[in-house]
Amino acid sequence: MQLPMPRFDRSQILVVGDVMLDRYWHGETSRISPEAPVPVVNVEQTEDRAGGAGNVALNIAALGAGASLLSVVGDDEAAGVLRGQLQAAGIATRFQVSGDKPTITKLRVMSRHQQLLRLDFEAPFDPADSSEFAEAVGQMIEQVGVLVLSDYAKGSLADSQTLISLARQAGVPVLVDPKGTDFSRYRGATLLTPNLHELEAVVGACRNEQTLVEKASQLMSELDLQALLVTRGEQGMTLLRPGLPELHLPARAREVFDVTGAGDTVIAVLASSVAAGYSLPEATGLANIAAGIVVGKLGTATISGPELRRAVGQEKGVERGVVSVEQLLIALDEARQQGEKIVFTNGCFDIIHAGHVGYLEQAREQGDRLVVAINSDESVVRLKGPSRPINPVERRMAVLAGLEAVDWVVSFTEDTPENLLRELRPDVLVKGGDYTDEQVVGWEIVKAYGGEVAVLKFYENCSTTGIIKKIHEKSQ
Known part of the structure; x- marks a missing residue:
């Protein structure tokens, strides 16, 4: 499968889901605290990055596609940081503000590229916090080529069925990065992108290729899905579609530095490619190449259009590995x-x-x-x-x-x-x-x-x- 680059600049994608702020505090560690047997980090640098659905939108924008983001935040400083970063990247941002819950924030303390500690600031959102989503999606869906639901199980997608129904009525494909064990919430979606662990939590152990295909086929039938893309770590990824042979793409051969946000990159490239007119197999091939690049970066990271173009140009065929x-x-x-x-x-x-x-x-x-x-x-x-x-x-x-x-x-x-x-x-x-x-x-x-x-x-x-x-x- 030889892959030309899509015209991402013709793609418009709406991302709906859980946005979060990823904070990194970097510093040297040279001593142990006298108060407790823990390392002392002298913080020298701080860094803020949009995570979750925000990282999906940033990946889409970095490819050169148009991205809109709909999510829930708190009435706090972290929301302002997120809004500024996303709008600076050209992302049309629409936040519903929760009056009693904070913006989801994950603080990581780093030393010499190693994570020493993570602190989470969050409270689950309830349906009232995303009550404006259906109206907003209804207003925006006619202008986009793909709807992405980026679910991190934080509560923003409490009414995912209404959003999928709105997209289907408009003839817009729905791509979902799922979480949890209740995949019925995504009934009627075009494509789900679970990793193998997430899929097995729903359908049971898949000890070989035949079992994987059989259980995935049953799930697609039960949930009226057009496809499943199962990401499998060092074993690459497998695209499954009803009545068609499975398409397996081996993992790209490179050193894995950090898998944080790799799933965001995969669904961003898939969505941008499908919106540009690519078939699912072609979009999967591009997403597999992109995932191989992004795992070589630290933390939640994006891949640019030129970066992906260079990698595609070096490929002799995406099925190798x-x-x-x-x-x-x-x-x-x-x-x-x-x-x-x-x-x-x-x-x-x-x-x-x-x-x-x-x-x-x-x-x-x-x-x-x-x-x-x-x-x-x-x-x-x-x-x-x-x-x-x-x-x-x-x-x-x-x-x-x-x-x-x-x-x-x-x-x-x-x-x-x-x-x-x-x-x-x-x-x-x-x-x-x-x-x-x-x-x-x-x-x-x-x-x-x-x-x-x-x-x-x-x-x-x-x-x-x-x-x-x-x-x-x-x-x-």
Whole structure:
């Protein structure tokens, strides 16, 4: 799936939900308090950011789309800060003011990019606090392309059914970031974006792909939903639609620094893309790329249109990355439907070196798609001894997934990939080194169904063992 950038400047989105002020106090910590065994933070910098539905609106505006925000705040200083920040970003802000409850505020005390303490200032809103929402949405809905309900379970969306009904009458898609275990409140919405934990709290445990699809399909039928987008952390995200095959997008391979606000970014990119005319699969592909960028930032953060455009330009296809076996089987089926030739190789790949890179580039040249299967940590210990691996499986997989030649990375727990070969049935099995075909593990499995075995060039003076030996020598 190749993705052109949408014309976000043509999108108008209305965000309704729980807005909050995220406050950060930053400072150095060098001593323990004499009053109690706690660190003393010398506050040197303070920072205020709009969170919750406010962060969704800011993400939409940062992409270059038009954003309006409807929410509840208190009659206090925090509300003024939020209003100023949001309006400065070009967001049309409409707040209903609660006379007896504060603006939701979360204060985080930070030192050296680590959160030491969080203080919450809030009281749940009741239906009276959002009594003006239905009238406001009715006035604004004809001018927007998408309605986003950003639910943080603080009470602003007490009458979500009325808002969904107003949008449906106007033919406007409704995208919901849900909370809690009562998803019936979102009946009739176009799309829900729960994470896997939130979904399982509603439908029960989903131990495999089949169970996930079955339970999600039942939920969509019961609630009259057009789609579910399940975000799954390091396993990426899965788009499910009634009567259509699931679309799984692996997580982008990058270091995760902070997942705060990642869900806000996902729904903001989805909404902006749908409002610009993108299909749900295309919008999901963009949202997956955006999520991979924003988790590398600290705290509630946004992603700009140019930032996303650069990332999209670097993509060779949004389906690449780290996958489970079940997800890989789905991806391979789609690739084969496109007539693509699947290449498979395996190894420990403990410390990636020039030999690995050259070998994987050669392997990719044997077909259209390259699958790299790597031994689990326990498997490496059995094969290499207790001092290995140097890098755990998650890091080894992330590095491999970042290489241009590699399409998918999957792990296996056995000492050999023979069971995996039986499941995946690649067109070509490759191995590097001085072997005959019959010396390659799994050759007979691949040959039996008509596949090929290829032995590739062995790179001299390149080995993980040699690198480790040289490090030890230099450290003495």
